[in-house]
Amino acid sequence: MTLAAAGLAVGAAACGSDTPAVQLSDAAAAGRSLMISSGCAACHGSDGGGGVGPAFVGLFMSDRPLSDGTIVTADRDYLVESIMMPGMKQVEGYSLPMPSNSLTRDEVDLIVGYIVELATSGTTP
DSSP states (O other): HHHHHHHHHHHHHTTOOOOOOSOOOOHHHHHHHHHTTTTHHHHHTTTTSSSSSSOSSSTTTTEEBTTTEEEEOOOHHHHHHHSSTTTTTOBBBOSOOOOOOOOOOOHHHHHHHHHHHHHHHHOOO
């Protein structure tokens, strides 16, 4: 884990973020903390359950219909692209575009790891 990610994880915990309903690896927990501290939770939920934005729970490797009529599989490449270039593909049924962010590739990888682990844990928040 990078020093920045560790600092963000500690900072998010200090801010009183919710405890996840599933047990997460250290890397996924760091991704979750980063997702919360970066503002992603405002739309995707602090537990990944969704809201104004799509849910992270069950997202990895699911088929995602886009507003242009195409369907993509939410694999790691799609998740990275969606976070790093949020305006490229709009998920059908969500009218608000995802805002730009200043996350590094390492930070995006931590968040993607959290999303992957939510799908592979077999539980929902």
